[in-house]
Amino acid sequence: MNGSHRMSKRITILDLAKRLNTTPSTISRALRDHPGVSKSLREAAKSLARELNYQPNSVASGLRKGKSYTIGIVVPHINRDFFSNVISGIEDIASDNGYKVMICQSHDNEEKEKQYINTLVSARVDGIIVSLGMNTEDCSHFEQVLNARIPLIFFDRVCEQMDVSRILNDDTEGSFKAVSHMIEMGYKRIAYFSGPEYLNVYRDRKNGYLKALQNNSIEVDKAIIVHHDLTQETGWKAAEKLMKMRNRPDAIFSSSDFAALGALLYLRENNVRIPEEVGIAGFSNEKFTSLVNPALTTVDQHSNEIGTFCAKQFLEEVELNNENYVPRKIILNPRLIIRESTKRIKE
Amino acid sequence: MNGSHRMSKRITILDLAKRLNTTPSTISRALRDHPGVSKSLREAAKSLARELNYQPNSVASGLRKGKSYTIGIVVPHINRDFFSNVISGIEDIASDNGYKVMICQSHDNEEKEKQYINTLVSARVDGIIVSLGMNTEDCSHFEQVLNARIPLIFFDRVCEQMDVSRILNDDTEGSFKAVSHMIEMGYKRIAYFSGPEYLNVYRDRKNGYLKALQNNSIEVDKAIIVHHDLTQETGWKAAEKLMKMRNRPDAIFSSSDFAALGALLYLRENNVRIPEEVGIAGFSNEKFTSLVNPALTTVDQHSNEIGTFCAKQFLEEVELNNENYVPRKIILNPRLIIRESTKRIKE
DNA sequence: CAAATATACTCAAACGTTTGTATAGTTTGA
DNA sequence: TCAAACTATACAAACGTTTGAGTATATTTG
Structure with missing residues (x-):
């Protein structure tokens, strides 16, 4: 007291x-x-x-046993529904099995990500689960994790060169479903917001977009494929640019809900009717997508399941004591959620 | 490779x-x-x-030095904007000063909260920052933190009996501002959603509500003060109940944005016009509040600042080495954000 | 009844750092 | 020139636990 x-x-x-x-x-x-x-x-x-x-004193016991019963998690941002749901999924399984988690935010900053990896290795965590930052091109800072024989698992945004387990969505499929749906709704000229192409997710999502166009014999127009950092702000600006084109698109598919939100707000503010004049869809099924007006069509990524898969994979690898395990690739099938932002009466 | x-x-x-x-x-x-x-x-x-x-090996060094350079954080949920912003604020200051953070989610479960406190004490973290779970009535599990002479700091939902530092909003004031505004907008019969009264925040917010009514000579009607766990679901149900009263309220003020959201969706679904027929306001300034239709009036809590105050307070206490420091109470002034959900043309 | 076996402990080393003290070797000063 | 002072390093103990090996006592066995 x-x-x-x-x-x-x-x-x-x-x-x-x-x-x-x-x-x-x-x-x-x-x-x-x-x-x-x-x-x-x-x-x-x-x-x-x-x-x-x-x-x-678990520090002393950790030292003696060479085990900390801690899992390190590194994600770009914890305040995104996608990531926080994944973390929740990890944490549930982890704590059921006597592990605690240490959560680190890279803020999409490669330098910070490196530092956190160092810290986690120094802290002798028993495993590390990572989704790469938006700006991480070079994966060399993960080598030491392998050398230290610490189980390493990627989800969503992964290091492709590394031979470790990864839990992914079929991003190509998710994108393909969304764009196919938009085409079916009668949109003919669909713009696309993409992220950096050295990241698997953005490359794959773009491929899904391209595949859907091709599938419907729609010609690809590079002028309406925009690359940026997929924030709400840049989404707004990109929409502005697109809408000022002489040959403006009649739909926008964004590989991020946040950028889609920015675009949606721009359109709304400028009295462009959604979905009649311009359709719009995002990716990730963030909570706000169901609440905006009009509600945003998006792709759900089974975030919680991704988390539980990550944790289970970790448990398996840690059990095997780093010996002869084969890295595994788990791919989930994303789900298209159709909402008002693309529900146009078909022409 | x-x-x-x-x-x-x-x-x-x-x-x-x-x-x-x-x-x-x-x-x-x-x-x-x-x-x-x-x-x-x-x-x-x-x-x-x-x-x-x-x-x-920071485990070994931690053992020898009796210092882990880790701060433990325990919050109900990391996927709420309020909490994740606070955590971001803590983390920024912490990592600038060589500390890492360990984030734990109590899921509003008292048992889980207790376990996490045990874990953190065992892990010999250098400090613990907590916001209580919704169901935590008994604070005895925090005694051991004090006994172990680990700096303990509460924010938002605090243990009032404990003589430790706390960072708070002036919840009474926040509520008072919101309700006063609603009265000014012409609402005469304002219902209230409250949480458990053993938690300071809900008691204070209720007091602000009562004070605003009193201030305007509006009689308090207990029939329209609803206590529940303030989730989206219970908000929905509570709104339903209120709207079916013979003498139904013309406004709802909720001490949580999530419950306000539930209510808003119920009203919308049942074609009750907001803000004309019924006004509505929430508390916390979650991201979605600006995106729903109509946008939700709410009270912003300076979440990021709360985080930096927590971290700075921790640094100060850890510096003083637990000797003769005086627990401090820092109170921030919340800010009312007026949006469409209460902007009724005054009668 | 001696020998084998269980039972319930104790001992000491180990995990990888950090830190106070001791000890060489070198430099300084009157 | 010899003690005092300094420099750079070595030594050993400590942090709190875990674990393999050792030991005394009690119990079983042929």
């Missing part, structure tokens, strides 16, 4: 041992119900521990 | 020492530029470390 001000030394296993006239090793075993310790001592140790409010 | 399969033992300070024909202690000092070590050796040590890709 008031924090009594005796300089209480933290109590250790040695203190318990002294009080029970035995040794630290015996206490250590007693507390973990080792069968080699008599029942009576086990009980005594545990009740004394409770009484003195003993908290095991 | 392919993870060469020699069972490479991790290299330690001892390995470096052997190669340079010196001792671990000297290497340890050399790597940290201790002036007692000759310049040449310092350089040699550092370049060898780089060459061999030496990664210091």
Whole structure:
């Protein structure tokens, strides 16, 4: 309550041992119900521990055992529904299995991502789960994770050169579904917002877009394929540019919900009717997509499942003790969610 | 690239020492530029470390120094804008000062919160920053943090009995502003969504509501004050109940944006015009509030600033080494954001 | 009844750092 | 020139736990 001000030394296993006239090793075993310790001592140790409010020092135990029971997670932003749902998924499985998670935000900054990887390796986490930052082109900072024989798992935005497990969506398929749907709704000239092409997700999503056009014999016009960093702001600006073209597009498909939102707001502000004049769709199924007006068609990525797959894959690899496991690629099938922003009466 | 399969033992300070024909202690000092070590050796040590890709073991160093350079954060949910912004704020300051953060989600579950506190104490974090779960009535699990002399800081939802620093909004004031505004807009019968009253924030917000009514000589009607867990779902249900009253309210003020959203969706679905027939406002300024239709009036809590205050307070307390510091209460003034959901033409 | 076997412990080393103290070797000063 | 002072390094203990090996006592076995 008031924090009594005796300089209480933290109590250790040695203190318990002294009080029970035995040794630290015996206490250590007693507390973990080792069968080699008599029942009576086990009980005594545990009740004394409770009484003195003993908290095991997991730093010491981590050092001795070479295991920290911690998983490091590095994502660009935790305040995106996609990432926070993945993290929730990881955390649920992890904590059921006695692991805690350490969450780091790279803020899409390669330097920060590198630092966090260093920190996690230094902290001797038992595994690292990563989705790359938007600006990460070079993957060399992950080499040391492999060298340290720490299980490494990527999801969503991955390092393709690295031979490690990865959990992915079929981004091509997701994009293909969305664009095919838009074509079916009668849109003829569909612009596309893409991210950096050294990242698998953006390359794949673009391929899905191209495939859908091709499939419907629509010619690709590079003028309406825009590359940017897919934020709300740049989405707004890109929409502005597109709408001022003489031959303006009648739809926008964005590989990010945030950029789609920016575009949507631009269109709304400029009284372009959605979906009648211009259709619009995004990617990721962020919460806000169902709430904007009109509600945004988007591609759901099963974020929570991705998280549980990541965690399960980690558990498997850690179990195998880094020996002869084969990296695995798990691909989920994304789901198209059709909402008002593309529901045009077919012409 | 392919993870060469020699069972490479991790290299330690001892390995470096052997190669340079010196001792671990000297290497340890050399790597940290201790002036007692000759310049040449310092350089040699550092370049060898780089060459061999030496990664210091922060577990060992943590054990020896009794410091982990880690801050534990416990929040109900990381996928709420309010919390993730606070975390971002903490993390920015923390990482500038060499601290990493460990983020835990209590999911508003008291048991889970307790476990996480245990884990963090065991992990010997250097500080713990908490916002209580919705269901946490009993704060006894925080006693051990104090006993272990680990700086403890609360924000938003706090343990009032505990004499530790806390960063808060003036929730009464926030609520008062919102409700006063609604009254000014001509709403006469304003319902209220409240959370559990053992939590400071909900008690304070309710007080602000009551104060605003009183201030305008509006009688309080307990029939339209609803207590629930403030999720989108319960907000929906509560709105339904209220709208079916014979003497139904003409406005709803919710102490959570999520519950306000639920209510808004119910009203929209049932063709109750907002803000004409019923006004509505929430609390927290979640991203979606500006995007729903109509946009939701809400109270902004300066989430990012709360985070930086938390981190700075932690740094100060850790600096003082737990000696004679006086717990501090920092109160920020929330900001009312008026949007369409309450902009009724005054009658 | 001696020998084998269980039982319930104790001992000591180890994990990888850090840090206070000791010890060479070198320089300085009167 | 010899003690004092400094420089650069070595030594050893410590952080708190875990674990393999060792030991004393009690119990079983042929």
